[in-house]
Amino acid sequence: MEHMPETWGRPRNDVYPSFSELSLFPQHTNPTHHSHAAPSGPTTHTQQPIVTGTSVIGLKFKDGVMIATDKLASYGSLARFKDVERVLKVGEYTAVGAGGDVSDYQYIQTVLDNLLIHEEEQEDGHHLTPTHIHTYLSRLMYARRTKMNPLWNALLVGGYNTSTTAISHSPTLLRNPSSPDTHDPRFLAYVDLLGTTYAAPSLATGFGAHLAIPLLRNAVDGKEDTLTEEEARKVVAECMKVLYYRDARSIDVYDLAVCTESGVKVEREIRVESEWKVLAGEVKGYGAKPTV
Numbered sequence: 001m002e003h004m005p006e007t008w009g010r011p012r013n014d015v016y017p018s019f020s021e022l023s024l025f026p027q028h029t030n031p032t033h034h035s036h037a038a039p040s041g042p043t044t045h046t047q048q049p050i051v052t053g054t055s056v057i058g059l060k061f062k063d064g065v066m067i068a069t070d071k072l073a074s075y076g077s078l079a080r081f082k083d084v085e086r087v088l089k090v091g092e093y094t095a096v097g098a099g100g101d102v103s104d105y106q107y108i109q110t111v112l113d114n115l116l117i118h119e120e121e122q123e124d125g126h127h128l129t130p131t132h133i134h135t136y137l138s139r140l141m142y143a144r145r146t147k148m149n150p151l152w153n154a155l156l157v158g159g160y161n162t163s164t165t166a167i168s169h170s171p172t173l174l175r176n177p178s179s180p181d182t183h184d185p186r187f188l189a190y191v192d193l194l195g196t197t198y199a200a201p202s203l204a205t206g207f208g209a210h211l212a213i214p215l216l217r218n219a220v221d222g223k224e225d226t227l228t229e230e231e232a233r234k235v236v237a238e239c240m241k242v243l244y245y246r247d248a249r250s251i252d253v254y255d256l257a258v259c260t261e262s263g264v265k266v267e268r269e270i271r272v273e274s275e276w277k278v279l280a281g282e283v284k285g286y287g288a289k290p291t292v
Contacts, residue, residue, distance in 0.1 A: 049101035055208030056097035064260035065158035073112035094159035095257035130159030142195025154205035192246035
């Protein structure tokens, strides 16, 4: 029996190579590698997301941008965590909503926190706009993709650009100088694990790209300059209700980020007004029969 506490929980050096040796050499070239150690082969990264969040929806309205996500994180088909916050306020004027792997999203949160800290340390009066954040995330996602170690997320970045320079230099928006997008302070754009980017008045990820997009385009596209905040909230509520009904990986509680010229306000724990009893009551054979 080994009585030294510092050796408890680690393999014997006479059978397995020490941790420092394993960390210095890949397994297939490790000069001290033994047959009992971990299986040889190429180093692999995450092959698929594990704990995941579903849809993110975003839209422009007259005075700003809204992004909504539900609070469920699923482990496969198990509704494992029901209080996950998947929409994040970044700086004063930006919100980021994430679908996909929750641990990768937490890593992105850490990266953005460090980015903001570094920016504030400069004390030059410059602040990161939604355009800057989206551009940075697009480079980050593409860099990780090229290393064959992607961040398994689809992100919506929304906010309000207070800098006209940031608007005109956005690589995501149209290059046509006469395009209204190049002069619109409202910013809403998408980026995924491949580094793919695009912008639109209404966007959705995950299952929402199939179910919510038709509702969003019907209510928002072409009307984003006249749509009021109250009307936009009703559109978001309707989309989240449809997703709750139809997406098995969703839940009836969501968070909503509202980005305007005055900043970002994140509202938590908004409940979907569902009507399961009415719907299920119309199914023949459902529930107990009324007594006569």
